[in-house]
Amino acid sequence: xxxxxxxxxxxxxxxxxxxxxxxxxxxxxxxxxxxxxxxxxxxxxxxxxxxxxxxxxxxxxxxxxxxxxxxxxxxxxxxxxxxxxxxxxxxxxxxxxxxxxxxxxxxxxxxxxxxxxxxxxxxxxxxxxxxxxxxxx
Amino acid sequence: xxxxxxxxxxxxxxxxxxxxxxxxxxxxxxxxxxxxxxxxxxxxxxxxxxxxxxxxxxxxxxxxxxxxxxxxxxxxxxxxxxxxxxxxxxxxxxxxxxxxxxxxxxxxxxxxxxxxxxxxxxxxxxxxxxxxxxxxxxxxxxxxxxxxxxxxxxxxxxxxxxxxxxxxxxxxxxxxxxxxxxxxxxxxxxxxxxxxxxxxxxxxxxxxxxxxxxxxxxxxxxxxxxxxxxxxxxxxxxxxxxxxxxxxxxxxxxxxxxxxxxxxxxxxxxxxxxxxxxxxxxxxxxxxxxxxxxxxxxxxxxxxxxxxxxxxxxxxxxxxxxxxxxxxxxxxxxxxxxxxxxxxxxxxxxxxxxxxxxxxxxxxxxxxxxxxxxxxxxxxxxxxxxxxxxxxxxxxxxxxxxxxxxxxxxxxxxxxxxxxxxxxxxxxxxxxxxxxxxxxxxxxxxxxxxxxxxxxxxxxxxxxxxxxxxxxxxxxxxxxxxxxxxxxxxxxxxxxxxxxxxxxxxxxxxxxxxxxxxxxxxxxxxxxxxxxxxxxxxxxxxxxxxxxxxxxxxxxxxxxxxxxxxxxxxxxxxxxxxxxxxxxxxxxxxxxxxxxxxxxxxxxxxxxxxxxxxxxxxxxxxxxxxxxxxxxxxxxxxxxxxxxxxxxxxxxxxxxxxxxxxxxxxxxxxxxxxxxxxxxxxxxxxxxxxxxxxxxxxxxxxxxxxxxxxxxxxxxxxxxxxxxxxxxxxxxxxxxxxxxxxxxxxxxx
Numbered sequence: 005x006x007x008x009x010x011x012x013x014x015x016x017x018x019x020x021x022x023x024x025x026x027x028x029x030x031x032x033x034x035x036x037x038x039x040x041x042x043x044x045x046x047x048x049x050x051x052x053x054x055x056x057x058x059x060x061x062x063x064x065x066x067x068x069x070x071x072x073x074x075x076x077x078x079x080x081x082x083x084x085x086x087x088x089x090x091x092x093x094x095x096x097x098x099x100x101x102x103x104x105x106x107x108x109x110x111x112x113x114x115x116x117x118x119x120x121x122x123x124x125x126x127x128x129x130x131x132x133x134x135x136x137x138x139x140x141x
Numbered sequence: 142x143x144x145x146x147x148x149x150x151x152x153x154x155x156x157x158x159x160x161x162x163x164x165x166x167x168x169x170x171x172x173x174x175x176x177x178x179x180x181x182x183x184x185x186x187x188x189x190x191x192x193x194x195x196x197x198x199x200x201x202x203x204x205x206x207x208x209x210x211x212x213x214x215x216x217x218x219x220x221x222x223x224x225x226x227x228x229x230x231x232x233x234x235x236x237x238x239x240x241x242x243x244x245x246x247x248x249x250x251x252x253x254x255x256x257x258x259x260x261x262x263x264x265x266x267x268x269x270x271x272x273x274x275x276x277x278x279x280x281x282x283x284x285x286x287x288x289x290x291x292x293x294x295x296x297x298x299x300x301x302x303x304x305x306x307x308x309x310x311x312x313x314x315x316x317x318x319x320x321x322x323x324x325x326x327x328x329x330x331x332x333x334x335x336x337x338x339x340x341x342x343x344x345x346x347x348x349x350x351x352x353x354x355x356x357x358x359x360x361x362x363x364x365x366x367x368x369x370x371x372x373x374x375x376x377x378x379x380x381x382x383x384x385x386x387x388x389x390x391x392x393x394x395x396x397x398x399x400x401x402x403x404x405x406x407x408x409x410x411x412x413x414x415x416x417x418x419x420x421x422x423x424x425x426x427x428x429x430x431x432x433x434x435x436x437x438x439x440x441x442x443x444x445x446x447x448x449x450x451x452x453x454x455x456x457x458x459x460x461x462x463x464x465x466x467x468x469x470x471x472x473x474x475x476x477x478x479x480x481x482x483x484x485x486x487x488x489x490x491x492x493x494x495x496x497x498x499x500x501x502x503x504x505x506x507x508x509x510x511x512x513x514x515x516x517x518x519x520x521x522x523x524x525x526x527x528x529x530x531x532x533x534x535x536x537x538x539x540x541x542x543x544x545x546x547x548x549x550x551x552x553x554x555x556x557x558x559x560x561x562x563x564x565x566x567x568x569x570x571x572x573x574x575x576x577x578x579x580x581x582x583x584x585x586x587x588x589x590x591x592x593x594x595x596x597x598x599x600x601x602x603x604x605x606x607x608x609x610x611x612x613x614x615x616x617x618x619x620x621x622x623x624x625x626x627x628x629x630x631x632x633x634x635x636x637x638x639x640x641x642x643x644x645x646x647x648x649x650x651x652x653x654x655x656x657x658x659x660x661x662x663x664x665x666x667x668x669x670x671x672x673x674x675x676x677x678x679x680x681x682x683x684x685x686x687x688x689x690x691x692x693x694x695x696x697x698x699x700x701x702x703x704x705x706x707x708x709x710x711x712x713x714x715x716x717x718x719x720x721x722x723x724x725x726x727x728x729x730x731x732x733x734x735x736x737x738x739x740x741x742x743x744x745x746x747x748x749x750x751x752x753x754x755x756x757x758x759x760x761x762x763x764x765x766x767x768x769x770x771x772x773x774x775x776x777x778x779x780x781x782x783x784x785x786x787x788x789x790x791x792x793x794x795x796x797x798x799x800x801x802x803x804x805x806x807x808x809x810x811x812x813x814x815x816x817x818x819x820x821x822x823x824x825x826x827x828x829x830x831x832x833x834x835x836x837x838x839x840x841x842x843x844x845x846x847x848x849x850x851x852x853x854x855x856x857x858x859x860x861x862x863x864x865x866x867x868x869x870x871x872x873x874x875x876x877x878x879x880x881x882x883x884x885x886x887x888x889x890x
Contacts, residue, residue: 098859125866
């Protein structure tokens with residue numbers, strides 16, 4: 005299934021979607037959003053890209069295997085909990101940094117945790133969708 | 142001090158799994174550590190360490206080192222060190238050597254946990270961990286069906302016993318009011334009405350672990366494991382866990398008539414049966430396995446008599462010589478390719494060092510002075526002769542023990558056979574130092590143990606009654622005469638083993654036929670048949686049927702609640718809906734209805750999408766942006782998923798009958814009505830939750846977040862989220878595996 009209209013529009017759509025998903029992820033703690041929604045948006049971006057250009061190209065722009073993404077995400081979430089264990093002596097006591105950065109304000113473990121959720125959601129969704137499309141081929 | 146032990150246990154699992162000498166460094170350090178505690182413990186001192194874990198349930202990481210623990214800890218770390226050195230050579234070149242070392246380390250850590258734990262729940266956890274690592278090690282050659290089968294059997298038997306023990310331990314904890322072994326008082330338990338159940342359950346755990354009749358059958362099968370494992374787990378340490386537990390609980394549960402009525406017969410039968418089967422085998426490992434069972438039986442027997450210190454002396458002596466003999470067997474197997482005693486001979490010429498280690502070990506096993514085995518035997522006979530339990534005459538008891546010892550010593554001589562006589566076709570050469578150093582050190586230890594009475598002061602600390610005098614020379618007395626008798630009779634038995642074996646063949650066959658092995662097989666088959674029948678009845682592999690059942694149960698359950706205690710008075714006291722809300726509701730309903738009527742997939746999917754986006758709009762209208770966004774993204778992804786698969790699906794067909802569809806429609810209407818009613822009921826009750834205000838109030842103050850939903854997800858309920866993403870990942874990998882499976886099969890349908 006190759007459609008010029010779809011392919012062209014997606015070239016402009018996908019970067020916007022990805023930026024929006026990052027925005028949702030980082031802004032999630034203060035406004036609407038979060039890792040889960042952000043992950044879903046990013047996953048849908050890669051999915052329509054896969055529909056328009058084929059799974060091969062989608063995998064290329066993703067750079068990592070979805071399975072690796074799942075593992076990394078779980079590891080990030082776990083790490084954010086362990087940091088609390090190391091610093092405060094209790095698992096998942098979230099830590100907040102001192103310095104403020106533009107966009108995310110302070111470095112903190114909730115964002116790390118949410119980024120883990122984000123990665124897991126992207127990985128899970130793409131793992132299933134990519135293998136479904138490949139099975140079809 | 143214990144802190145070091147327990148905290149290193151997990152960390153050392155991950156490093157240094159390369160060279161044998163290097164991995165042995167850690168157990169060596171542990172050995173030094175434990176040895177340094179000897180002087181203190183001998184004076185009656187105990188070392189403790191406590192870390193809270195789940196204090197609300199009384200489960201804490203409490204460790205306690207006293208004389209009993211110390212003896213076993215020394216064994217575990219000492220023999221562990223030798224076995225690690227040994228297996229690095231034994232399994233050299235095996236691609237899974239690293240895995241093997243890792244599991245062996247895991248076992249060592251958990252076994253140390255068993256003997257050091259003071260909290261009974263902690264003890265149970267470590268206990269199960271030893272069963273689990275034993276399972277992994279027995280099934281180490283996982284390509285062999287026999288190994289997998291043996292591993293499974295050992296796991297089923299020991300963990301069934303473990304579950305019984307858990308029940309017993311919980312009862313014990315409730316009865317004594319404490320979860321710490323060191324705080325338990327004996328009187329309370331023995332006089333309570335739970336005494337007998339506690340005793341039976343805990344004895345069940347101990348007897349399965351220590352391979353007592355009728356649960357002994359897993360141990361010979363476990364010989365499928367690589368020989369270092371047999372040496373370490375299945376003779377020197379793990380099988381002693383049951384003995385340890387009984388000895389540990391002796392002050393709390395022991396020395397009653399019930400205790401004797403269980404321990405004495407079980408121990409006696411195990412002693413005789415194990416010994417009887419031992420000398421009839423020709424595989425060196427099987428001979429050793431059956432003598433192990435037999436000796437464990439003798440230990441239980443001694444515990445039944447209340448002689449904890451002598452049982453422990455026997456445990457020590459047995460671990461030394463049996464560990465050595467297993468390692469010798471492995472070396473012989475490694476160098477000649479067989480361990481069948483009838484096919485080997487004259488190995489003392491080619492493997493002199495291994496042979497001398499074997500001789501030392503067997504001399505100890507047969508009870509020749511001055512080895513530790515002799516000292517042990519003297520002590521055992523002295524006790525049995527002095528026994529004055531009304532129902533058991535000392536003579537009968539002594540007779541049983543002598544007979545058991547004759548069997549065992551005879552089996553020991555047979556194990557020695559490959560080293561003497563004429564050299565056979567199978568020539569070996571001396572094994573590498575890493576293969577003989579272990580048995581050699583253990584053999585020498587047996588000698589030293591006999592000479593120096595090193596263990597005496599330690600064992601005295603463990604005595605339950607007054608300590609028994611353990612010494613090399615008691616003078617010419619009845620015990621000494623019995624020792625001589627045992628040695629002579631066993632030598633005769635070993636010489637004429639095949640003849641005697643033929644003569645008693647009917648008895649042997651009878652034992653085999655009615656053995657618990659058959660019961661086990663029947664029980665397993667029975668369970669399999671039962672579950673097959675059960676799933677044929679319940680699982681029809683028909684999705685619509687499952688959904689129907691779920692929905693019907695849902696409707697009925699809620700109908701019951703509505704009918705019994707719901708106040709319907711204020712159900713409709715609510716503001717009149719605004720017109721756009723009504724419009725939305727109508728759109729959703731029309732879309733849902735048409736989804737059921739349309740017979741094109743794409744249109745039906747579009748209708749379902751309309752329903753989903755309609756629900757999203759409702760979330761928006763009622764001020765739940767996070768929910769709305771998530772729902773929106775999910776709907777979008779669903780559409781994408783559908784687009785991906787739509788071309789591969791066949792056209793919709795009408796497969797169900799008209800009446801079936803009518804029934805479904807009625808069911809759907811009922812579910813809809815129930816849900817509506819449920820929503821009305823729930824929203825008509827004023828919310829009295831303390832959680833919402835709590836979250837709203839603390840969200841920014843404690844968690845620095847304005848978005849309460851997100852704060853709940855990542856912080857207040859972060860643990861749930863972590864669990865959810867884990868489940869999600871596992872599910873995705875499952876889906877992936879299924880799809881791949883289909884691809885590999887051709888993936889055409």
